[in-house]
Amino acid sequence: MSTRERINVFPSRMALTNMKLRLKGAQKGHSLLKKKADALTLRFRTILKKIIETKVLMGEVMKMAGIALAETKFTMGADIHNLVHHHIDKARVKVRSKRDNVAGVVLPIFEHFIDGSDTFDMLGLARGGQNVTKIKDQYLKAIELLVELASLQTSFVTLDEVIKVTNRRVNAIEHVIIPQIERTIAFITTELDEREREEFYRLKKIQEKKKKIRDVQEKVNAARKAAEKFEENKAANLLDDARDEDLVFD
Numbered sequence: 001m002s003t004r005e006r007i008n009v010f011p012s013r014m015a016l017t018n019m020k021l022r023l024k025g026a027q028k029g030h031s032l033l034k035k036k037a038d039a040l041t042l043r044f045r046t047i048l049k050k051i052i053e054t055k056v057l058m059g060e061v062m063k064m065a066g067i068a069l070a071e072t073k074f075t076m077g078a079d080i081h082n083l084v085h086h087h088i089d090k091a092r093v094k095v096r097s098k099r100d101n102v103a104g105v106v107l108p109i110f111e112h113f114i115d116g117s118d119t120f121d122m123l124g125l126a127r128g129g130q131n132v133t134k135i136k137d138q139y140l141k142a143i144e145l146l147v148e149l150a151s152l153q154t155s156f157v158t159l160d161e162v163i164k165v166t167n168r169r170v171n172a173i174e175h176v177i178i179p180q181i182e183r184t185i186a187f188i189t190t191e192l193d194e195r196e197r198e199e200f201y202r203l204k205k206i207q208e209k210k211k212k213i214r215d216v217q218e219k220v221n222a223a224r225k226a227a228e229k230f231e232e233n234k235a236a237n238l239l240d241d242a243r244d245e246d247l248v249f250d
Helices: 013-076 080-087 129-240
Strands: 093-102 105-114
Touching: 013 093, 013 129, 093 129, 105 129
Parallel strands: none
Antiparallel strands: 093 105
16 A cells, blocks of 8 residues: 555554544544535526526516617607706715625625615606606616526625635545545554564564473473482481491401
8 A cells, every 4th residue: 555545644543543533523524515516506596597587687677678679769759868967966876785694605695775865756847757757767676686687696606606705625535535545544453463463473472481481490490300319218227227237257
C-alpha cells in the first residue's frame, strides 16, 4: 500500500485512536453535508419551478401590457410619452433587499414597495383615462413579476454554485478522505498485529531459552547435591565403622 492511498503516520496505539476519531468526524461531516445538499437541492427545485411559472406569467402580463399600451396610444395619440414624463418626478415603485437563510446559505430576496402618492390620478381625464389606468396596472404587475423573477434568478444562481461546492465536498469525503482513513486504520492495525506476533514469538523464544538454562542449572544443582550427599555418606560410613579386626601374632 503506497503512502498516497493512506495517511503517512507511524503505527501506534495513539495513532490508531486518532485515526478512529478522524474517521468518526469525517463520517459525521459527510452526513451533515449530505443533509445540507439535500435541503439546498429541495429549495433549488422549488425555486426552479417558481421561475418557470413566473416566466410564463411574465409573458402573459407583458403581452397584455403591450396591448394596453397600443390601445392607449390609439386613444390618446402619440404624445402619451410627453404626458407621462411631465407628471413623473420620482419613482414610486422601489426595490429593497432582504436575506433568507437556507441551511447556512444566505440568499438575497428582493421585494418591491410603493413610495409616494399616485401622480396619474388626473392624467388622461380628458380622453383615455381608463386606458391609462389599465396600462398603469398592467405595467405595475409586470414590475412586480420582474422583481420577483430577479429575486428567484439570483437565488437560483447562488444555490447552484453552493450545491456544486457542497456536492464536491461530499464526494471528496465519501470517495477520498473516508477510504484513505480506513486504509490507514487497516495499515496501523496490521502493523500492530504483526508487532504483537513478533513480540509473542520473541517472548516465547526467551522463555524457551530460560527454560533450557533452568533445566541445565537444575541438572547441575542435582549433580552437585548428589555429589555432596555421596561425600557426606562416605565420611559418615568411615566414622561409624569402629570395629577393628583382631590381630593374631605368631
